[in-house]
Amino acid sequence: NAGVTQTPKFRVLKTGQSMTLLCAQDMNHEYMYWYRQDPGMGLRLIHYSVGEGTTAKGEVPDGYNVSRLKKQNFLLGLESAAPSQTSVYFCASSAWTSGGEQFFGPGTRLTVL
Amino acid sequence: SQQGEEDPQALSIQEGENATMNCSYKTSINNLQWYRQNSGRGLVHLILIRSNEREKHSGRLRVTLDTSKKSSSLLITASRAADTASYFCATGFIGGNEKLTFGTGTRLTIIP
Secondary structure, X not given: OOOEEEEOOEEEEOOOOOEEEEEEEOOOOOEXXXXXXXXXXXXXXXXXXXXXXXOEEOOOOOOOEEEOOOOOEEEEEEOOOOHHHOEEEXXXXXOOOOOOOEEEOOOEEEEEO | OOOOEEEOOEEEEEOOOOEEEEEEOOOOEEEEEEEEEOOOOOEEEEEEEEOOOOEEEEOOEEEEXXXXXXXXXXXXXXXXXXXXXXXXXXXXXXXXXXXXXXXXXXXXXXXX
């Protein structure tokens, strides 16, 4: 099992460009999450999904969109990147509700110039 | 806003010593979890303690939970160089079912 994988690992964008981050999990988990991690800030939830075809906003959703067309994939889109979106992005998945153990991907380091 | 706050922000100890880090949170919780993050990597789940539990052990890890004080502590005994990492607490809260809220982390350095 690969667990949770993220593509790409690194990316540099110019302000205003768009991109999509891909997260895939092979554990048949219902729940998937996108976080961003900034120095001294811990992890902040951007969007999450409780099942195929569903998405919900987290703590910092502005400037991001997500889609969960297949159970194993969770896409995070930046339509018009801004320097404030420079961060490390982590995807995670979990198998059950009420705050179950989350499994994390290796992260995507994004720089917006 | 962050639910959990870890204390201290950074901790350096000699190999073989015990390391203790603390987490405080604000709202009622279902459970509290601890995660480890090695530099440049994703987070790895260490241990989960439910709101009706007071103490839990896993190998060299001991976690306590005091819901009256809204606080938890993680003790790592007989530390090793490989324990060098950042440690985060995360709370699953009542009414927020699917989500965890992470603290800002403690950076632990084990000096060989």
